[in-house]
Amino acid sequence: MNIQEFLIPLLAASVIAGTPILYAALGELITERAGIINLGVEGIMLVGAVSGFMAAVTTGNPWLGLLAAMLAGGAVALIHAFLTITLRANQVVSGLALTIFGTGLSGYLGKAYIGIPVQKPFSAIPLGPLAEIPFIGPILFQHDALVYISYVLVVVVWYFMYHTRPGLNLRALGENPAAMDALGLNVFYLRYIYVVAGGALGGIGGAYLSLAYAPSWLENMTAGRGWIAVALVIFALWNPWRAMMGAYLFGGIDALGFRLQVLGIQMSPFFLQMLPYLFTVIILVFVVARHKGRLTSPGALGLAYDREER
Amino acid sequence: MNRLIFKLEKRLTPSPAMVFIIPLISVLLALLLGAIFLVLTGEKPLTIYALMFEDSLGSKYGLTETMVKAIPLMLTSLGVSLAFKMKLWNIGAEGQLYMGAMAASWLPLTFPYLPVYLMLPGMLILGMIAGGLWALLTAIPRAIWKVNEIITTLMLNYVAILWVDFLVYGPWRDPKGSNFPITAPFAEAARLPGLGNSRIHAGLFFALALAVILAIVFKYSRWGYTINVIGSSERAARYAGMNIKRNILWVMFLSGAISGLAGMAEVSGIIGKLQHGISPGYGYTAIIIAWLSKLNPLAILIVSVLFGALQVGGYAVQVEGVPAAVATMLQGAILFFVLGGEVLTNYRMKLFGQKGEE
Numbered sequence: 215m216n217i218q219e220f221l222i223p224l225l226a227a228s229v230i231a232g233t234p235i236l237y238a239a240l241g242e243l244i245t246e247r248a249g250i251i252n253l254g255v256e257g258i259m260l261v262g263a264v265s266g267f268m269a270a271v272t273t274g275n276p277w278l279g280l281l282a283a284m285l286a287g288g289a290v291a292l293i294h295a296f297l298t299i300t301l302r303a304n305q306v307v308s309g310l311a312l313t314i315f316g317t318g319l320s321g322y323l324g325k326a327y328i329g330i331p332v333q334k335p336f337s338a339i340p341l342g343p344l345a346e347i348p349f350i351g352p353i354l355f356q357h358d359a360l361v362y363i364s365y366v367l368v369v370v371v372w373y374f375m376y377h378t379r380p381g382l383n384l385r386a387l388g389e390n391p392a393a394m395d396a397l398g399l400n401v402f403y404l405r406y407i408y409v410v411a412g413g414a415l416g417g418i419g420g421a422y423l424s425l426a427y428a429p430s431w432l433e434n435m436t437a438g439r440g441w442i443a444v445a446l447v448i449f450a451l452w453n454p455w456r457a458m459m460g461a462y463l464f465g466g467i468d469a470l471g472f473r474l475q476v477l478g479i480q481m482s483p484f485f486l487q488m489l490p491y492l493f494t495v496i497i498l499v500f501v502v503a504r505h506k507g508r509l510t511s512p513g514a515l516g517l518a519y520d521r522e523e524r
Numbered sequence: 525m526n527r528l529i530f531k532l533e534k535r536l537t538p539s540p541a542m543v544f545i546i547p548l549i550s551v552l553l554a555l556l557l558g559a560i561f562l563v564l565t566g567e568k569p570l571t572i573y574a575l576m577f578e579d580s581l582g583s584k585y586g587l588t589e590t591m592v593k594a595i596p597l598m599l600t601s602l603g604v605s606l607a608f609k610m611k612l613w614n615i616g617a618e619g620q621l622y623m624g625a626m627a628a629s630w631l632p633l634t635f636p637y638l639p640v641y642l643m644l645p646g647m648l649i650l651g652m653i654a655g656g657l658w659a660l661l662t663a664i665p666r667a668i669w670k671v672n673e674i675i676t677t678l679m680l681n682y683v684a685i686l687w688v689d690f691l692v693y694g695p696w697r698d699p700k701g702s703n704f705p706i707t708a709p710f711a712e713a714a715r716l717p718g719l720g721n722s723r724i725h726a727g728l729f730f731a732l733a734l735a736v737i738l739a740i741v742f743k744y745s746r747w748g749y750t751i752n753v754i755g756s757s758e759r760a761a762r763y764a765g766m767n768i769k770r771n772i773l774w775v776m777f778l779s780g781a782i783s784g785l786a787g788m789a790e791v792s793g794i795i796g797k798l799q800h801g802i803s804p805g806y807g808y809t810a811i812i813i814a815w816l817s818k819l820n821p822l823a824i825l826i827v828s829v830l831f832g833a834l835q836v837g838g839y840a841v842q843v844e845g846v847p848a849a850v851a852t853m854l855q856g857a858i859l860f861f862v863l864g865g866e867v868l869t870n871y872r873m874k875l876f877g878q879k880g881e882e
Contacts, residue, residue, distance in 0.1 A: 253674065257856075293860060303863040306613055306674065310811055311863060315856025321849025323565075433849070438682050445675045484690035491679040498675060499665045 224466065224473055225353040232465025233361050234259070234422040234436075238443035239450065239457045240364075240371055241287075241415030246447055247375070248408035249388035249514045252294055253309025255416050256440025257316020262287040262417030263424040264320040267431045268327060276336050276425050280360075280418060283425075287417020288410045290316055295409040299402055302518035317434065327431045335429035336360055336422075358426050360418070367415075371454040384408065388512030391519045401519050419443070438491060445494045449501050451510055467493045533871060542869040547816050550861035551830075557861075558854050562846075572846055576837025586836060591724045592794060594832030596621065596786040596803065598731035598825055600810035602738055603655075603782030605819045609742065610755040610775050616662065616677025617783040618807025619684030620655040624784025625791045626688050627654030629798035632714035633696060633707055640713035647714060647788055655784015656777040658684060663776030667769040673776075681807065692800055705800040716793035727789030731825065734782060738821040751775060783807060804835065805852070812859045831855070 238255050245252045252258075265286035270279025294312050297303040336358040344355040354365075375381040383404070386394050391401045419439070424431050442464055450456035471486035559569035580586045600617040607614035628651035632643060658680060665671035689705070698708040716726040742748040754761040754768055761768055786806065791798055813831055817823035838851025 297860065297863050301864050301867045303866060307811075307815055307859070308863050310615065311856050311859035313856075314808060314812065315853060315860065318849045318852030318854070318856055322847045322853055325847040325849070438679070441675060441678050445672075445679070448672060448675075482690055482694065484686045484693070488683050488686045491682040495662075495676050495679045499669070499671050502671045503665070503669045 220473070220476065222349065222352050224469055226356065227469035227473075228462050228466035229353060229361060230357060230427060230465065231468040232461035232463070233357075233364050234419040234427060235439050235443050235446060235464055236364050236368070236419075236458055236461035237422060238416045238419035238440055239446040239461055240367060240454060241412035241419070242443055242447045243412075243450070243452055243454060243457055244371065244375075244384065244408050244415075245291075245412035246515055247384050247388045247452060247512055248405050249391060249512055249517065249519070250295070250298055250405055250409050251305045251309060251516045252291065252312070252409060252412060253306060253444060254290070254294055254312025254316060254440075255309075255419075255443050256436055256438065257313035257320075258287045258290055258413050258416035259316075259420035259423070259436045259440045259443075260320035260434070261290050261316045262420030263435060264324040264327070264420075264431055266417070266421030267332065267424040268323065270332050270334070270425055271327065271330055274333050276332070276334055279332075279425050280421050283417040283421035284414040285417070287420065288414040290319075291410050291413020291416070292406075294413070295406045298518060299405050299409070302520060305516050305518075313440070321433045324431045324433060328433070330431070332425060332429045336426035360422055360426055368454050368458045375454070385512075388514055391514055395519075395521065405519070416440070416443075442490060442494050445498050448511070449497060452512065463497075464490060464493070542865075543818065546865035546869060547827075547862055550816075550865050551858055553861045554854055554857035557857050558850065561853075562850070567846060572841050572844065572850075575840055575844060576834070576851075579840030580833035580836035588722050588724055589836045590829060590832040591728065592832070593835045594828045595725070595727045595731055595793070596790055596806045597809055597813060597828040597831055597835075599727070599734070599786035599789065600783045600806050601813040601817070601824045601828055602731065602734050602821055603779045603786070604807075604810045605814040605817070605821065605824060606738065606751075606782065607775055607779040608755075608814055609819050610751045610771065612663075612666070612772060612775060612779070613674045614659060614662075614677050614776060614779050615674055615811055616659060616680050616780070616807070617786075617810045618803060618805065619677070619681035620658050620780040620783035621787040621790070621803055621807050622681075622684040622688050623658040623787065624651035624655035624781075625787030625798060625802055626684075626691065627651050627784070628788035629696075629707060629710070629791050632710040633798075636711045636714075638711075638713060643711070643713040644716065644792070647792055648785065651784045651788030652781040653784070655787060656781035658784070659776045659780025660773065663773050666776070667772040688798065688802070689800055692798055696798065698797070707798045709797045710792070714792055715796055716789060718793070723794065725789065725793030727786075727793045730785060730789060731828075734785075735821040735825050742821070783810075809835070809855060812855050815859065816862055 238259055242252060242255055262283035266279040266283030269282035270276045290312060294308050297308045298305045338356055338358050341355040341362065345351045347355070375385060383394065383399060387401065387404055395401050420436060423435055446457055446460045446464065449460050467490050471489055474481055474486065555573065562569040562572060578586070580590045600621060603620070604614050604617050628647040631638070631646050631650055638646065659677070662673050662676040662680060665676065666673040692705040692707055696707045698706055700708070718725050719728070750766050750771060753764065754766060754771055758768060787802070790802055795802060809831055813824060813827045817827045834851050834854060838848040841850060842848050
């Protein structure tokens with residue numbers, strides 16, 4: 215077996231498996247940049263996956279499914295925003311509550327949709343001449359539309375964060391909200407926007423699973439990907455490019471599992487399934503340890519903003 | 525133009541009345557929200573709630589099942605509350621439970637003829653050590669490099685569940701079990717005695733004893749005080765010369781050990797073997813119970829019974845074609861309301877009209 219036959223499909227599969235994590239991680243990234251930790255990503259993704267699936271099955275249009283997933287993801291993130299921004303509730307616990315709520319809600323709503331196929335899932339569209347580039351083409355440009363959109367999104371988020379005025383404000387929002395307030399920016403309003411936008415992206419991440427990756431609905435189908443996305447944001451040091459690299463790395467671990475047997479490596483499927491989780495723990499410890507625990511996380515991350523305690 | 529504005533004013537001391545009223549109102553509001561949701565999806569909420577109540581609290585059988593579910597909830601909730609007290613977010617109780625169950629099962633599966641006075645204590649110790657070590661895996665990087673324990677404990681849940689699956693589908697599978705993912709049944713000596721003839725087992729006494737011990741430790745002991753200080757302000761604890769790293773390791777280990785004990789009690793007291801899916805998510809429900817109980821060990825006992833009932837009720841409605849996930853959804857909603865309600869314990873809400881210039 216030559217390397218091309220093994221490596222190209224593996225890398226292409228990494229991109230696909232990494233895409234849902236990438237969407238969710240970008241969502242969490244902007245949320246955390248605004249100073250709010252949202253540990254409800256897993257729940258948001260599940261709600262996105264089920265509502266996207268329901269809408270796509272009902273309307274027959276995957277794009278309407280995507281829209282529904284964004285709205286649903288944003289709506290449940292709004293609960294987190296209200297609790298943590300307006301009521302200054304504990305962000306960790308609120309996020310956990312959101313995950314539990316989302317798991318239950320999606321399981322409840324999706325019960326009737328288990329085993330139903332989607333008529334039109336997102337399917338691969340080779341990107342013209344780009345898809346013909348040797349090596350790179352099949353890895354990056356023979357996927358479905360949502361993968362291409364995610365490429366654009368990474369560039370947009372990066373450009374927004376580092377090259378625009380509102381992006382500068384976003385970064386400052388998580389560092390020093392009091393200073394932003396003093397400059398006359400509405401800290402509460404802006405944080406709401408980013409938490410909800412982050413939720414909408416998490417919803418897309420979920421919908422990618424149910425409408426493209428494995429077009430179907432299964433209870434708990436995210437299988438911890440939301441948590442991996444949260445870990446990924448730390449690993450990425452709150453940078454969208456690193457998040458993209460990280461997502462594909464995790465996608466690669468995911469994809470590698472199925473392909474080890476091709477290499478003649480015999481391994482219990484249970485151990486193969488463990489790999490992404492173990493890998494997440496190991497890489498998180500490694501990255502944090504290398505920075506000696508002093509990561510450049512947003513300075514005000516996880517703290518409620520209270521005008522009277524400035 | 526008149527605008528109504530509400531403002532939060534910090535209370536100097538949390539309102540004592542609110543501490544009790546809020547969880548109660550939260551549960552009621554969550555049920556109300558659930559009811560609205562059920563109506564919207566074309567179900568009859570009153571029938572469903574009545575069924576949930578009847579099957580969990582309305583009969584002797586239901587009450588027994590509720591207690592059976594409450595025991596692992598009590599233990600895991602006590603476990604996580606110990607860690608939460610120190611603001612260590614151990615959300616790995618589920619995995620710690622599985623590892624405890626696994627290690628406890630090893631003894632009767634390997635030495636089926638041990639006498640009961642060696643078997644049960646041995647299983648208990650093995651279960652606690654395994655749960656503790658599983659938690660310690662995340663405590664070490666947390667203590668040394670401040671690696672986020674939320675993510676690591678959660679990831680290890682998946683690993684622990686897959687590990688138990690590997691064992692019961694593979695090397696530990698009972699050859700006589702007609703291909704089900706179960707181990708051989710334990711010897712009688714490995715079974716925790718039941719309360720009379722019921723399914724309620726001695727694990728209940730573990731939970732009661734632990735709750736009392738923890739309540740005393742939190743309230744009267746020097747160590748309990750240390751944990752509290754570290755939890756409230758790490759900086760203050762450091763100035764006071766408290767050893768934060770050592771406490772992280774100990775608290776995590778003990779927290780995991782208690783959840784490990786929950787796993788041991790499940791396999792020894794209820795199931796009598798190790799099998800796939802021994803917990804329907806007790807370790808996650810524990811997070812809600814611990815928070816709802818304000819980390820008070822005695823309150824945890826009561827709230828666990830309530831959530832045990834919710835769990836049993838969730839199974840009951842499945843017969844009517846309503847997904848059991850409705851119980852999980854209610855749990856999440858309860859936690860939302862508790863969190864929102866906490867504002868009222870710590871802040872005073874002031875409503876006043878304001879003449880706007882707009």
